[in-house]
Amino acid sequence: MSRHDKTTINYNETFICAYCGRTITPPESGGEHRNHCPWCLWSRHMDLRPGDRRSGCRGLMEPISIWVRENKEWAVIHRCSKCGFIRQNRIAGDDNEVLLFTLAARAMTMMPFPADKTLETIHMKSVNGEQL
Numbered sequence: 001m002s003r004h005d006k007t008t009i010n011y012n013e014t015f016i017c018a019y020c021g022r023t024i025t026p027p028e029s030g031g032e033h034r035n036h037c038p039w040c041l042w043s044r045h046m047d048l049r050p051g052d053r054r055s056g057c058r059g060l061m062e063p064i065s066i067w068v069r070e071n072k073e074w075a076v077i078h079r080c081s082k083c084g085f086i087r088q089n090r091i092a093g094d095d096n097e098v099l100l101f102t103l104a105a106r107a108m109t110m111m112p113f114p115a116d117k118t119l120e121t122i123h124m125k126s127v128n129g130e131q132l
């Protein structure tokens with residue numbers, strides 16, 4: 001790969017998001033590597049291990065869910081749209097909060113079963129002292 005290859009991403013430098021096309025500048029706080037776009041939250045499959053940039057895939061990674069860690073820190077779960085690789089990434093201070101919220105709420109707003117009935121059942125069982 002050429003050193004002048006513009007598709008190579010160094011997340012501590014300014015780069016263009018491959019998904020939304022916005023220009024991304026390094027995080028103001030510095031330190032942490034940016035591993036996804038703060039605007040659209042999409043990432044790119046660059047690593048075999050976090051930060052090593054050794055994956056040859058380079059597929060776009062879709063933000064598919066939020067994982068709340070034990071310390072209540074949020075992580076975005078990314079899935080590579082090319083090879084299916086799944087990875088979690090810490091959120092950054094300037095990530096798009098509306099999108100993060102939408103991602104976290106997605107499962108609750110797209111129930112595969114009728115939510116009213118389910119909540120009713122849980123309530124009835126707890127009233128009757130049944131095991132859930």
Ligand SMILES: [Zn+2]
Pocket residue numbers: 017018019020021022037038039040041042
């Ligand atoms: Zn983007």
Ligand SMILES: [Zn+2]
Pocket residue numbers: 045057058059080081082083084085
């Ligand atoms: Zn991939």
